[in-house]
Amino acid sequence: MKPILAIYPGSFDPVTNGHLDLIERGSKIFDRLVVAVLRNVEKTPLFSTEERCEMLREVTRVFSNVEIDLFDGLLVDYVNRRNAQVILRGIRAISDYEYELQMAMMNRRLAPQIETVFMLPAEAYSYLSARLVREIAQLGGPVHGLVPAVVEERLRIKASP
Numbered sequence: 001m002k003p004i005l006a007i008y009p010g011s012f013d014p015v016t017n018g019h020l021d022l023i024e025r026g027s028k029i030f031d032r033l034v035v036a037v038l039r040n041v042e043k044t045p046l047f048s049t050e051e052r053c054e055m056l057r058e059v060t061r062v063f064s065n066v067e068i069d070l071f072d073g074l075l076v077d078y079v080n081r082r083n084a085q086v087i088l089r090g091i092r093a094i095s096d097y098e099y100e101l102q103m104a105m106m107n108r109r110l111a112p113q114i115e116t117v118f119m120l121p122a123e124a125y126s127y128l129s130a131r132l133v134r135e136i137a138q139l140g141g142p143v144h145g146l147v148p149a150v151v152e153e154r155l156r157i158k159a160s161p
């Protein structure tokens with residue numbers, strides 16, 4: 001059987017423990033996993049794409065089959081360019097499902113040979129999102145336990161005047 005290359009796309013602004021949990025699960029299921037950071041996802045991201053990639057590289061160093069990359073344009077074009085077979089996405093709760101289903105179906109329409117695979121992060125991370133982490137950190141709240149230590153430190157630096 002051909003080795004399975006999966007792409008885990010997202011904005012990762014910043015990477016959270018929920019993302020990391022999914023990366024670990026994905027790295028066990030697939031032969032290779034590429035975490036693909038969307039360039040310029042928002043007009044005013046908290047971290048630049050380079051910073052997001054740096055943090056991701058640092059926290060995924062322990063997984064030998066995980067790679068960090070950047071992409072722009074259509075996700076399916078990137079997946080095809082990489083010769084990958086799978087798009088990996090996480091679903092935390094039913095509320096994620098509608099948006100994820102819409103994206104997966106649209107991606108299937110654009111590229112029927114690519115399979116989207118959904119995985120569930122650990123229950124403890126079911127309410128965790130990068131948006132909330134950014135908001136809490138920027139308002140001076142604690143994010144300990146929600147993000148890896150290196151991200152916590154970078155958030156602290158960003159939030160300090």
Ligand code: PNS
Pocket residue numbers: 009010011012038041073074075076102103104106107
């Ligand atoms: O972490 P996010 O912000 O939920 O990730 C969303 C992402 C990057 C997976 C999605 O916005 C995406 O795939 N963007 C690339 C452009 C694209 O292909 N759009 C059509 C999707 S059907």
